[in-house]
Amino acid sequence: MIRTPEELHERVAACSACLNGKFEGAEGKRAVVLCGGTGCLSSNSKEIREKFAQVIHEKGLDDRVTVNQVGCFGFCSQGPFVKIFPEDTLYRMVKMEDVEEIVEKDLIGGEIVERLLYVDPVSGEKIQRQDDINFYKKQHRIALHGCGVIDPENINEALGSGAYQGLARALTMDRQEVINEVLAAGLRGRGGGGFPTGRKWQFAYNEKGDEKYVVCNGDEGDPGAFMDRSILEGNPLAVIEGMVIAGYAIGAKNGYFYVRAEYPVAVKRLRIAIKQATEEGLLGEHILGTDFSFNVHIRLGAGAFVCGEETALLNSIEGKRGMPRPRPPFPAVKGLWQSPTIVNNVETLACVPYILRNGAAEFAKYGTERSKGTKVFALGGKINNVGLVEVPMGTTLRELIYDIGGGIPNGKKFKAIQTGGPSGGCLTTEYLDEPIDFDNLVAKGSMMGSGGAIVMDEDNCMVDVAKFYMEFICDESCGKCTPCRIGTKRMLETLTKITEGKGTMQDLEDLKELVAATKNNSLCALGQTASNPIASTMTHFMDEYLAHIQDKKCPAHVCKNLMQYKIERDKCFGCGMCAKACPAGAISRTDYVAPGKKLAAMAIDPAKCVKCGACMSTCKFKAIIKE
Numbered sequence: 001m002i003r004t005p006e007e008l009h010e011r012v013a014a015c016s017a018c019l020n021g022k023f024e025g026a027e028g029k030r031a032v033v034l035c036g037g038t039g040c041l042s043s044n045s046k047e048i049r050e051k052f053a054q055v056i057h058e059k060g061l062d063d064r065v066t067v068n069q070v071g072c073f074g075f076c077s078q079g080p081f082v083k084i085f086p087e088d089t090l091y092r093m094v095k096m097e098d099v100e101e102i103v104e105k106d107l108i109g110g111e112i113v114e115r116l117l118y119v120d121p122v123s124g125e126k127i128q129r130q131d132d133i134n135f136y137k138k139q140h141r142i143a144l145h146g147c148g149v150i151d152p153e154n155i156n157e158a159l160g161s162g163a164y165q166g167l168a169r170a171l172t173m174d175r176q177e178v179i180n181e182v183l184a185a186g187l188r189g190r191g192g193g194g195f196p197t198g199r200k201w202q203f204a205y206n207e208k209g210d211e212k213y214v215v216c217n218g219d220e221g222d223p224g225a226f227m228d229r230s231i232l233e234g235n236p237l238a239v240i241e242g243m244v245i246a247g248y249a250i251g252a253k254n255g256y257f258y259v260r261a262e263y264p265v266a267v268k269r270l271r272i273a274i275k276q277a278t279e280e281g282l283l284g285e286h287i288l289g290t291d292f293s294f295n296v297h298i299r300l301g302a303g304a305f306v307c308g309e310e311t312a313l314l315n316s317i318e319g320k321r322g323m324p325r326p327r328p329p330f331p332a333v334k335g336l337w338q339s340p341t342i343v344n345n346v347e348t349l350a351c352v353p354y355i356l357r358n359g360a361a362e363f364a365k366y367g368t369e370r371s372k373g374t375k376v377f378a379l380g381g382k383i384n385n386v387g388l389v390e391v392p393m394g395t396t397l398r399e400l401i402y403d404i405g406g407g408i409p410n411g412k413k414f415k416a417i418q419t420g421g422p423s424g425g426c427l428t429t430e431y432l433d434e435p436i437d438f439d440n441l442v443a444k445g446s447m448m449g450s451g452g453a454i455v456m457d458e459d460n461c462m463v464d465v466a467k468f469y470m471e472f473i474c475d476e477s478c479g480k481c482t483p484c485r486i487g488t489k490r491m492l493e494t495l496t497k498i499t500e501g502k503g504t505m506q507d508l509e510d511l512k513e514l515v516a517a518t519k520n521n522s523l524c525a526l527g528q529t530a531s532n533p534i535a536s537t538m539t540h541f542m543d544e545y546l547a548h549i550q551d552k553k554c555p556a557h558v559c560k561n562l563m564q565y566k567i568e569r570d571k572c573f574g575c576g577m578c579a580k581a582c583p584a585g586a587i588s589r590t591d592y593v594a595p596g597k598k599l600a601a602m603a604i605d606p607a608k609c610v611k612c613g614a615c616m617s618t619c620k621f622k623a624i625i626k627e
Contacts, residue, residue: 001281004289005168015160019150022066025086030065030107032056033083034094036152037072037233038226038265040080044096045069048080051099056107065107068154071147071234075135077386078118083130090130091116121384121406135385135404140366142374143190143227143350144390147234152269155276158237164282166356170245171290178249179205182352184360186372191217191308191345192423192449193525194371194438197352200342203332204250207340212252214243215336217313217345218259218266221305222421223472225452227376228346230388232259232266235350236273240296242349244283245356247294250342254295258313261300270298305422305476308450309524310343312478323478324524345450347376367393371437375448381418381455384409391436398432401455412457416540420449422469422476423529425536426462445536447529461558462541463548467495469533477526484527487518491534499559503549511538557626560611564627567602567615571623574599578615578624584608587615 002008022031034040034049052067073081078092084106091102094116105111117126118133127133141147150157170178183198204212216239220228232239243255259267274296277283285293304322307313311325314336335341351373355363364372371393377400379389384406391400397417401407408414416426419436425446427434434440438448456465470492479485491514494507515531515538522528538545547553554562567578569592579587579602586608592601604615604624616624 001279002288003281005171008164008168008288012159012162012165015156017160019157019160023085028064031085032065032067032107033070033085033151034067035071035073035079035081035148036069036265037076037079037230038263039072039076041265043080045080048082048094048096048099051096052082052103055099055103059103059108061103061107068151070149071152072144072230072388073130073148074139074144074230074388074390075133075385076388077384082116088129088131090118090128090133092118135387135389135406138395138399138404139390140374140392141390142354142363142366143231143347143376144388145235145350145354146238147230150235152234152236153272155237155273155280158235158273161235162357163235163237163353164241166353167241167245167248167282168288170248170356171288171292175205175249175251178245178356181360182249182355185355185363186360186367186370187348187351187355187363188371188438189344190347190351190375190450192420192447194448197344197348200332200344201246201249203330204252204340204342207333209340211254211337211339212250213336213339213341214246214250214252214255215310215313215317215341215343216243216255216257216259216349217308217310217343218257218263219301219304219308219313220260220263220346220450221303221308221476222423222450222452223469224380224454225378225421225450227378227388227451229263229266231346231350231376232263232270236266236270237277238353239346239349240270240273240277240283242344242352243296244287244294245352246342246344246349248292250340252342253293254297256317256336257296257298258301258307258317259298260303262303267298267300274298304478305472306478306524306526309526312524313343314341321478323480324526326523347451368435368437368440370439375436375451377451377453379405379453379455381453382408382412382457382460383455393437394435396433396435397427400436400453401432405455408455408457412459415456415458415460416462418446418454418456418465418469418533419452420447420529420532421452422472423447423525423532424449424452425532426456426465426540427536428540445532445539447532459556459558461499461554461556462537462544463495463499463554464556464558466533466537467492467499470495470530473526473530477530481521481523481527483518483521484523484530487514487522488527488530490514491518491531495534498545498548499554500561501548501552501559503545505549507549508538508545563611564606565604565609565611565613565615566625566627567604568623568625569601569603570594571621572601573597573621573623574601575620576602577618577620578602581614581618583612583614584610586610
């Protein structure tokens, strides 16, 4: 048990030496680490790790090679990952059948298994080290500190990477000094709103009361977002430390993690970290020999998107229905059980230990004038390098999409990027060189949000994209206020009408009115920002709306009612594979034989076609097109 700052210092030094020894191959030992994030676990990372342990044991290498798990490497589209220390060799897309070869060739023979190395798509070069891959070159990990490096279920590795040094420093400071440090760092809430974290803490600190609370918002609900989940899976102790520092700063004794139940790996590792920290005396009574005591509790959410709104989240913790409360009073004044409460999301709290450990100036040297530090993005959609990215604020969209993301697959043209999830907006090619920060994204019609970034190419219909997000919002609206409950439903009905080819010009005017009504009159941010995808797509892609309404065509050939499949008969070889694949019997042979072909061409009956696309995916000659 760690009882004093001196004991913590000694323990950290010992753990650091042990961790560095693993990386540097102390005593001639080698280490095999595997990604233990949800993405890689779904691709059998756990089974691969067990296979490594088995083969290493069979080869008599137990005393020379260790095997363990780490958090997310970030480059999700290339997982599962296996990393070998001390050579720092990174193997990607590893399968069960590759384990024997890696052990025989690399761990025993000292030979790199080149076929499992990452291949640069431009140069064709095989890259051995993680830091030499373009995906990682422009990243800087603060919130993701320790992820992909330490075993998230081993507190000693967390301590070896710097855990609890921030809290140890904070406990030597006055509470106001801690708040001042966070204010000086310029940390803003990473959950979406971007409110200055130090100011929120200051409000709660100024409130009188014996009972105050810190709440960690882990109810990450944006489609395609997995930033908070990965942090909790990769380094849960960093978030716990951030919560304890926040508790000390405002004078709280209890903290609550609100994490959605759909994150079982994150919840499991969080429980383990809490248990280990408590056993070590880093949670509970008289932390590090001071008068400060702090306990942590976990509450599981049922997956309601609206519970990402802080007052709805507080209601849920209290056992009530997750619905927003009118504000003011704000939670910092009257929050959990009517006591002063600060609500910060996972990424925000993960940044706090870095600030206290390294100083506000070190954090503030990254980013822009009004948006300091880094931001984690879940980069997905039509992008070559899908994954988790942490970049300094001020990085441009072009750098994010092309330098880190590797550009658009299959030579397609970039069309837009949706930032901020369902509450955000679409940014087009004209904004590629804009710096990413809180205020700039809002000024351009989008928002930072929690960090989802979905890339779209020329094959995406932007009216359909707006409809997709509105379907999500309608499902997730709590229904408490009329503007959101009715307004989102009316917007969805109008968008559906347009995508079915039944839209009119009046529908565009109706949409504009509904956008303004929901934005100005909804109770919480869910309703207030629900219309952002519609507003941004109407601003940048009005030509697509007009094509749907006036020409009754979908330019991207996505909306089924406005497109049809056609066989170009001069390209058709008459093989008949498309007819065999068609579930509706809509394809038959014609009498026409194209020049140079031996069999008569096939044709599609539009009246029978169900537009499933099976024929197009089956045709080897690319003779089937969408119109």
